[in-house]
Amino acid sequence: MSERWKIWAMLAPALLVLIAVFVGGLALGVGRSLNYMPIIGLTAPNLDAYRQILRMPEFLPSLATNLYIAVVSTAVSMVLAIASALLMRRAFRGKRLMTFLFSFNLPIPHVVGAIGILFLFAQSGAIARLAYGVGLISRPMEFPVLVNDPHAIGIILEYVWKEVPFIGVVVLAVLQSLGDDYEAVAQTLGATPWQRFATVVLPLIMPATLSVSVLVLAFTFGEFLVPYLLGQTYPATLPVLAVRLFTDPDLNQRPPAMALSILIALISAVMVVLYMALSRRVVRSD
Amino acid sequence: MTAVTLSGLTKSYPGATRPAVDRLDLALTSGKIHALLGPSGCGKTSTLKLIAGLLRPTSGDIRFDGTSVLAVPAERRGAVLMFQNHLLFPYMSVGENVGYALKVRHESRAVIASRVDEMLELVKLPGLANRRPRELSGGQQQRVALARALIVRPRVLLLDEPLSNLDADLRDDMRALIRAVQAQLAVTTVFVTHDQQEAVVMADTIALMSGGVLLQTAAPDVFYDSPASVEVARFFGNTNLLPGTCADGRIATPLGTFRAPRSTVTTGPAVLTIRPESIKFSATGQPPGANELGGQVLSHIYAGTHARYRIAAGDFHFDVITDAEAARIYRDGDPVRLRFPPEKIWLLPPHSG
Numbered sequence: 334m335s336e337r338w339k340i341w342a343m344l345a346p347a348l349l350v351l352i353a354v355f356v357g358g359l360a361l362g363v364g365r366s367l368n369y370m371p372i373i374g375l376t377a378p379n380l381d382a383y384r385q386i387l388r389m390p391e392f393l394p395s396l397a398t399n400l401y402i403a404v405v406s407t408a409v410s411m412v413l414a415i416a417s418a419l420l421m422r423r424a425f426r427g428k429r430l431m432t433f434l435f436s437f438n439l440p441i442p443h444v445v446g447a448i449g450i451l452f453l454f455a456q457s458g459a460i461a462r463l464a465y466g467v468g469l470i471s472r473p474m475e476f477p478v479l480v481n482d483p484h485a486i487g488i489i490l491e492y493v494w495k496e497v498p499f500i501g502v503v504v505l506a507v508l509q510s511l512g513d514d515y516e517a518v519a520q521t522l523g524a525t526p527w528q529r530f531a532t533v534v535l536p537l538i539m540p541a542t543l544s545v546s547v548l549v550l551a552f553t554f555g556e557f558l559v560p561y562l563l564g565q566t567y568p569a570t571l572p573v574l575a576v577r578l579f580t581d582p583d584l585n586q587r588p589p590a591m592a593l594s595i596l597i598a599l600i601s602a603v604m605v606v607l608y609m610a611l612s613r614r615v616v617r618s619d
Numbered sequence: 620m621t622a623v624t625l626s627g628l629t630k631s632y633p634g635a636t637r638p639a640v641d642r643l644d645l646a647l648t649s650g651k652i653h654a655l656l657g658p659s660g661c662g663k664t665s666t667l668k669l670i671a672g673l674l675r676p677t678s679g680d681i682r683f684d685g686t687s688v689l690a691v692p693a694e695r696r697g698a699v700l701m702f703q704n705h706l707l708f709p710y711m712s713v714g715e716n717v718g719y720a721l722k723v724r725h726e727s728r729a730v731i732a733s734r735v736d737e738m739l740e741l742v743k744l745p746g747l748a749n750r751r752p753r754e755l756s757g758g759q760q761q762r763v764a765l766a767r768a769l770i771v772r773p774r775v776l777l778l779d780e781p782l783s784n785l786d787a788d789l790r791d792d793m794r795a796l797i798r799a800v801q802a803q804l805a806v807t808t809v810f811v812t813h814d815q816q817e818a819v820v821m822a823d824t825i826a827l828m829s830g831g832v833l834l835q836t837a838a839p840d841v842f843y844d845s846p847a848s849v850e851v852a853r854f855f856g857n858t859n860l861l862p863g864t865c866a867d868g869r870i871a872t873p874l875g876t877f878r879a880p881r882s883t884v885t886t887g888p889a890v891l892t893i894r895p896e897s898i899k900f901s902a903t904g905q906p907p908g909a910n911e912l913g914g915q916v917l918s919h920i921y922a923g924t925h926a927r928y929r930i931a932a933g934d935f936h937f938d939v940i941t942d943a944e945a946a947r948i949y950r951d952g953d954p955v956r957l958r959f960p961p962e963k964i965w966l967l968p969p970h971s972g
């Protein structure tokens with residue numbers, strides 16, 4: 334047996350499990366969403382579950398909320414990440430603290446961040462109590478609604494807190510590998526600080542920034558836990574809606590739950606493709 | 620046309636034990652090419668960045684045509700920098716790269732387009748405006764970078780080892796092009812290199828630096844005929860050093876007394892230097908005469924156009940470069956007679972480096 338075959342033979346069990354889980358799981362999910370389950374005698378696939386989802390009055394508002402959260406979180410994170418990376422590549426007071434904060438929150442899971450936001454920003458939270466304590470507001474209820482609110486401020490805050498370091502680390506690495514020489518050349522050619530940022534730094538970091546931010550976009554679109562903890566009840570985001578259907582005691586809700594999950598994946602994929610196409614144009618035309 | 624004067628120019632980086640540039644005094648005449656020569660790390664790039672305004676000097680002054688430019692930021696100083704790496708903006712076309720300096724000055728599209736064509740013509744790359752930088756060869760990229768640097772007719776052109784990323788044959792072309800373009804525009808140019816050969820070929824004057832300090836500024840031939848110190852002589856390939864004591868146009872050495880009318884020292888301890896290509900040698904026949912001494916071939920290398928010999932005389936070794944023919948005659952171990960022509964000997968103060 335050649336070396337290569339030996340390697341494949343050793344990998345085979347693990348690969349089989351992987352393929353079974355991914356392809357098998359996906360196939361079962363798609364089948365279920367199409368009401369196709371030969372085991373219990375359903376052999377004629379149909380689109381009933383999808384129709385049911387699209388007819389739900391909550392579907393479009395939920396989709397809108399979802400898109401709003403994903404786009405705003407990604408955009409805000411990207412802007413703040415670029416700003417902090419630009420700050421952090423120069424020596425300044427507090428740089429070490431900022432570097433620490435950056436690397437510190439990378440391994441903290443979202444659920445911890447979400448609970449933190451809940452503790453801090455809810456009307457019964459620490460900041461509201463503090464504001465009430467020092468007399469800034471006369472009742473805790475006067476504290477602005479930042480959690481489970483219609484503008485999803487709490488959710489966006491959580492995503493931004495978590496994703497700024499994620500994008501920022503990538504931007505910083507790119508900035509450091511580029512060095513200062515491009516900007517130095519532009520400067521001696523007469524470019525002002527703003528022109529150097531707009532015509533040199535930004536176009537140079539854009540490809541990497543867009544590639545990493547598309548991950549953030551896809552993640553914030555499909556994430557369940559954060560909007561579940563911090564989101565409003567109506568309209569809930571699509572993943573929250575899907576879980577709600579899935580955990581419904583009525584087993585007839587399973588196919589629409591699967592259908593919605595697959596719709597989320599499809600919308601997410603379309604969004605990623607659009608984003609990539611758009612960002613390629615941005616990068617090229619600059 | 621701009622004359623550049625550096626006086627007492629010093630740059631200390633934070634945390635460094637000694638300044639990267641140490642009290643540099645340099646007068647760069649207008650419209651000429653001045654080489655800044657020295658080994659890696661001697662402060663050449665720092666000096667260029669100081670002139671460009673990218674670095675703030677720790678002390679000292681920089682004047683363009685007599686006026687201090689320290690308060691003028693780099694973007695308005697008119698000293699354009701070109702690096703070893705072409706650093707063309709990869710997301711712009713060749714034309715956009717060349718026109719960059721006009722774009723940031725808000726020139727009209729028409730003006731930019733015509734000036735870009737003019738510049739591409741000048742660097743012998745007409746019609747390439749719509750290409751992407753990555754589609755060009757290394758030599759072409761470097762020429763585009765030159766066009767980009769010159770489009771606004773800078774007061775000073777600063778070139779930081781612009782040829783060291785190019786292949787040898789491309790390098791010759793690029794040298795010729797830089798010389799031609801520089802002569803045509805008569806822009807005051809500072810050319811940084813660590814290669815003394817390149818400095819000699821390119822520059823009207825050479826400033827030799829070492830460890831942040833200026834060792835000598837002069838026309839290229841002076842570095843061969845009359846270097847200012849042993850260190851300078853060594854840097855320019857003169858490895859033949861013989862210590863002695865001089866008086867009355869003669870120097871007494873452990874190998875005998877030599878007539879040496881050219882000297883920086885009149886009396887006292889001195890070092891005799893003579894370039895490898897200035898030493899003559901012949902077969903031993905009669906005993907050594909005036910300015911001659913006996914020796915023995917230690918080793919030799921045949922190099923096609925010339926031959927390099929290493930010859931022992933007493934406790935000293937001398938490098939000698941002869942025509943290639945000699946390699947047919949003199950073998951390792953052969954006794955030979957060396958002659959130091961008096962007009963080729965140059966006496967230096969001992970131990971300056």
Ligand SMILES: Nc1ncnc2c1ncn2[C@@H]1O[C@H](COP(=O)(O)OP(=O)(O)O)[C@@H](O)[C@H]1O
Nearest residue numbers: 632633635639658659660661662663664665666
């Ligand atoms: N940004 C910097 N910070 C600290 N030290 C530097 C910096 N740039 C250069 N140096 C130091 O200054 C000295 C001169 O560097 P440089 O001007 O780049 O020399 P050269 O161009 O002749 O190789 C070197 O010892 C180098 O390590």
Ligand SMILES: [Mg+2]
Nearest residue numbers: 660663664665
């Ligand atoms: Mg350098």
